[in-house]
Amino acid sequence: MKRPLNILLTVLLLLGLGFGIYVSVRGQFSARSVVTVRGVIGSEKEDFFRDPEVVAALLKRQFRVEYVKAGSREIAGRDLNGLDFAFPAGVPAADALKKRVKPQQTYDVFYTPVVVASFQPILKILEQNNLAKTQGSYGTLDMQALLRVMEAGTRWTALKGSAAYPSSRSVLVSTTDVRKSNSAAMYLALVSSILNGGQVAQASDLDQNFTSPNGLQEGTQGTLMPQVAPLFLRQGYQESSSAGPFEDYQALGAGKTPLVNIYESQFLAAAREKTLPQGAVLLYPQPGIFTKHVLIPLTPAGARLGEALTSDPELQRLAARAGYRTRDASLFMAQVKAAGVSVPASILDTADLPSQEVMEAMIGNIEAQYPK
């Protein structure tokens, strides 16, 4: 009785082994025509490039993408030897790279607005204080009014209707570390332009004869930065994980981060994965600001990847599914609807970005004021 079973098991095992070898060899043969392209990407896009469907869609176009992650601000300055493309977040980083490598063409693959994630009870309080408005299932934030409240150091308990959120902490938007991350830099671009009277900050708005308290920086003070820098410095300890304070928003909720500056794409991706906290709501700052994700090719293979990411309908659909706004707005809106969220189809009132040099000078100014 035992022998036939023994033989059967052995046969099954051999069959299984043979099939495994077949699959693996076949994979290697078909892989020959596939080109491996290597690049450096802003860490926020890792989820997109790791998505198995994106990997498959790229493979269909004969690409295998290998990447290293880096902060978008860091990408502009790093060694690009042996890479086919760079894919930072934000136009400032893309501009700096363009100046350096002078590509024939660049690719605006997708974009996403910078938004503020919050909670329904918080939105209600903001609304009662004329700081926000509910628009269907999302809200809009009056940034000018909110900045006045934040600059004055107003506490939540001092706002009308704060019983639902009796926190004696100051009203402040949590951001990632502006020294490291693009989403915080976008917030910096936005608030600097509003505090500059609606004018994009220029080098002339920053004083040239300034020495920071810790002596690290000279130059770039003026009247603008003393208003802008505290919005970052007053936050205290800032998360250094890739997800930054959005992770706190998801895990710890309103008690830790009543208002958190994020990319719209992060929120939409979380909505699709059903990892939003209870009562989560998106607030659109007015004016708002966009982050474009621009691919800078460094080799012809990198250019072909940029072309594929921009024009392949399947890849654009997957980008929309990952929460990014694509050239074809209907593609994006369909994916948002599938995730069970509603967002504005277009964002009209937007602030422009300062030049890369001014951005660097502003970040440098804040960096110089961090205590050691």
Added chain:
Amino acid sequence: MRLLPALLLPLLLAACTKPETALTVLGGSELADLKPILEDVAKSTGVKLDITYTGTLDGTEQLLTGPASGQAAPDLVWFSSARYLQLQGGLKGRLLASEKIMLSPVVLGVKASDAKKWGWSSGKVSWKDVAARAASGELKYGMTNPAASNSGLSALIGVVAALSGKGDAITASDVTAPELKGFFRGQALTAGSSGWLAEAYVRDQAKLNGLINYESVLLSLNAGGKLNEPLTLVYPEDGLITADYPLLLLNKDRQPEYAKLVAALRSPDIQRRIMNETRRRPVNPAVALSSAFPAGLNIELPFPGSAEAVNAVLTAYLQDTRRPANTIFVLDTSGSMGGERMASLKAALLGLSGTDTSLTGRYAGFASRERVTFIPFSSDVNPAQTTEIGAGDKAAALSQLSQQVTALSPGGGTNIYGALQAAYTQAGQAPAGRYTSIVLMTDGESNEGPSAREFEDFYNGLPAAAKAVKTFTILFGDGSKDAMNQIATLTGGRTFDGTKDLQGAFKQIRGYQ
């Protein structure tokens, strides 16, 4: 029987495709309760964790100074909080990734009857209320030493932030709220680790009203069946600080294993097990909080943005706001202590008197307002030498202590229990309001003076105040482990192993003083 090879083969193949890699981890001792979960994660991911347990500040120092020669730096770091670590400029660029694994706020547990009496059962309690009850002497609580343990540091930062009245993160200039001293007047028990604090609370619960610890530890105490009265968990409305247990990657070559590990630990199944078995909250929002946790809104206080500010808070606590310590060192100077042993004892005590300028040494050193007594003994018990360190400049007092240490000289027998009796007599005469503890360092077995039995009778006959003083024993040289444990157990103290690192043992005990 022939079936066996056929059955084994697939198993062997499976084992080949998933070889177990071991990653080295520098981790907090409170991770010990994750052991069964981590074993299952190792089975499913093939990634095993080899954890070396240490305190947060100790671990930070180890990372800053680098591994001992011949040892590799750990692949991962896993403490209940990495905020202090992340603020160290010296570690810039070395912490490659950080992912939170689980959550536990640091809160106050108060005996249910007290909570009811003070109207704390139904929420709406602020740190100011807690400080007032402590200042009036009604609330006696346990809390770990903030320089040794993260739960104490989180509580301290939270209390300072809440009492500062500031809406933003505190800075180095915010550390002196007048209520702070009142708050710490109620600290009747301290410890170098959160786990030991919980054990000590169980032993001393009749004399205390509660303790500050992780929510997970307090919920476990309530479920553990060792409390005479359950604890009501108080979540101060002006805010608290939550431990988020981030797993940090140090070794870039271990990125793939790290990613696998994080994915497994944050998977809904493991998150649910962490919640149910260790009573920590999940970080994965896909896992709903069970009814074992209160559902209310917990306002989180901002953590300072610089190491400078944290250091200022710690220094102010140790030198200025904590209950001043009354520390009695019972020091063996018998003949066997000659040579290298005496040299290492002197080095350890001189380190506490100011020569150890390392990160941990700075916080372990004798503090302003501390009262330090040396009782050297051999066959006889020498007269106690007491030094009062004033509130101002410490230099004169520290130099006096250094001279007393330098003057120690070996010779004679070992009268352990006679010396301990002298220490307890001394402890009974301590000025009120001080936190008194005894350290016993001996390198041999008692061969003169009273017996262990006689000491026990003496101890049991002491008045309550003296009996409450704990003795921390150091195992050294040819000292008897049993005798040291017996003294520690009798008095509610703890034994520390100084055989390999005497200075390290003295510094660790400082967390319990």
